[in-house]
Amino acid sequence: MAGQGRTTRRRAAGRGRAPTPRTARRRAAAALLGCLLVASGCSAPGAGDRAAGAIGRTLDHRAEALLDRDESRYLAAVDPGAADLLAAERRTYRNLSDVPVRSWEYELRDVDRSGKRATARVELRYRIEGYDSAPVTSARTLELLERDGRWYVTADRPGKGGVQQLWQQGAVDVVHGRRSLILGVGQDNDRLREIAAAADRAVPAVDEAWPGEWSGRVVVLVPESVTSMAGLLGASATSYRGIAAVTTGETGREGSSPADRVIVNPEAYSILGDFGRRVVLTHETTHVATREDTSKATPMWLSEGFSDWVAYRDTSPMDGQAAPELERSLRRGDLPAALPEDGDFAFDADADELARAYEGGRLACELIAERWGERKLTDFYRAVGEHDEREGAVEDAMNEVLSVTPEEFGGLWRDHMRERLR
Structure with a gap:
């Protein structure tokens, strides 16, 4: 996120x-x-x-x-x-x-x-x-x-x-990948090498989806526990128990942004399968790549939805598997009436509501990519981020890049969800 x-x-x-x-x-x-x-x-x-x-x-x-x-x-x-x-x-x-x-x-x-x-x-x-x-x-x-x-x-x-x-938590083990650097404390070297391999696959996947300038490399920190992870983030461990990874960094277009770090929760990450680990690291690497084009004008549904869209871009999930929580909402006749708000992505949000927020953002980006083309999606992302303030940013970008109003886009998004999840 x-x-x-x-x-x-x-x-x-x-x-x-x-x-x-x-x-x-x-x-x-x-x-x-x-x-x-x-x-x-x-x-x-x-x-x-x-x-x-x-x-x-x-x-x-x-x-x-x-x-x-x-x-x-x-x-x-x-x-x-x-x-x-x-x-x-x-x-x-x-x-x-x-x-x-x-x-x-x-x-x-x-x-x-x-x-x-x-x-x-x-x-x-x-x-x-x-x-x-x-x-x-x-x-x-x-x-x-x-x-x-x-x-x-x-x-x-x-x-x-x-x-x-990280080095204040213990001796740092270093694994050099082809496109990644993994720094771990209290971790088995095989685990660090596996993360390096997954990160090395994530970087070219992001390169294919994001035609922008970025380093093409990623630094991943793997602390000893979720408690240690919280120490690196200055937060409570309870906020991250079920979170497999986070990306730190500041957004904004005022000069160069500080360097990003992907931080892995070793406890949550370890229970994922190969597919889940690939999705997580590709999602987080997308945040690294898009950092300079993300600003306070960028809503969470777009930044998180785009990162998820990139992570799932080369997969071929069966109907329903792409957005299981929204599929359940569709069966109840309770599809969301509007795009997710920033608050829907809060750390303490209900797990099902959080999943629906991510799925809704991803399907919105998928709609743009399928209806207008992938280049228009990245153009839209940049156009929103170029604004100084949140107010009017999405509306202006939709008009300039997609030639639709927010109301028209909302209707197309709900139709897309029904078609995608039925």
């Missing part, structure tokens, strides 16, 4: 060495950042500005050390007296050792200083080599202590809206 700034869902070790040119460039950039931090203060330069510059240098050295695979320098940013944090950071560093990190940086947002102590709100930004064209971002709140003019981290926790990272 795709959302605007929300989660979507679906039923490094070595020793120090001479600076490389890349390291030199990072240090130069860090120096510039420090100058900008000082220059951008709200008041005349003073103690707060100097603290921000010094804290920025501490965090930059920490980031450089991780990229250079220098454990001792990475840990040098931690206060020697913070034994628990030191042990946790050592585990985090080692858990990351096999993850192909391309970039890692901390963007300092603001600093509150009180004597020798300070609280810094930062944004962690990192990219995976070969997969991320934009960084994954995560808000962090750091507590720091000044010793002899140098600032040391004494606490590191998620900031407002921030969540756990």
Whole structure:
């Protein structure tokens, strides 16, 4: 399920060495950042500005050390007296050792200083080599202590809206697919390879259905349990018990969107057959591909319906199997009168109602593909997403791309359901 700034869902070790040119460039950039931090203060330069510059240098050295695979320098940013944090950071560093990190940086947002102590709100930004064209971002709140003019981290926790990272849950196992990267914690290697194979099949299926620019690669996270999955999403595990996978990322057309991650619920995913697993991963990969053309103007019935349409596009289900809940509604004479609302896709929705919402969205996209053609379907998707606001987006796109009114489309959709499910 795709959302605007929300989660979507679906039923490094070595020793120090001479600076490389890349390291030199990072240090130069860090120096510039420090100058900008000082220059951008709200008041005349003073103690707060100097603290921000010094804290920025501490965090930059920490980031450089991780990229250079220098454990001792990475840990040098931690206060020697913070034994628990030191042990946790050592585990985090080692858990990351096999993850192909391309970039890692901390963007300092603001600093509150009180004597020798300070609280810094930062944004962690990192990219995976070969997969991320934009960084994954995560808000962090750091507590720091000044010793002899140098600032040391004494606490590191998620900031407002921030969540756990996979490597904070355990050692990360890495499996490289042809078009996918699978990162798992506490998982059997055979399971990770099977997921890589399914993701590798999903990517070309999405390529065939979506003629747009996207990376053509997908990163899949496989935590140890549904509870661990909820930690990565900053939510309650009860919301995801029956959900096989979700896709994280922010929608919107303002610049590049943060990198997406498909997160698998190992408990729900394991009970699916091969067909179900293929549908789930193709659905989620579609969200990755369509992210830049999905905005707050895009209704859930379209984003979820399109992803499901792609997932089922190359299948040949028998009548009724494509939408069993709507088929039952048809037999009761209770077909929906209107396209699903966003609320029908809520995490806590009744399972049957949720299934009907997905099926209704998929059959709406199927109608467009069959009546107007697949190209018109993707044109319609983009036309809706190009609007700045939800109001009028679907109406305008239906008029411009399909030459129908919403009322006319609603009637065609209900006729299509009756024909498809009878």
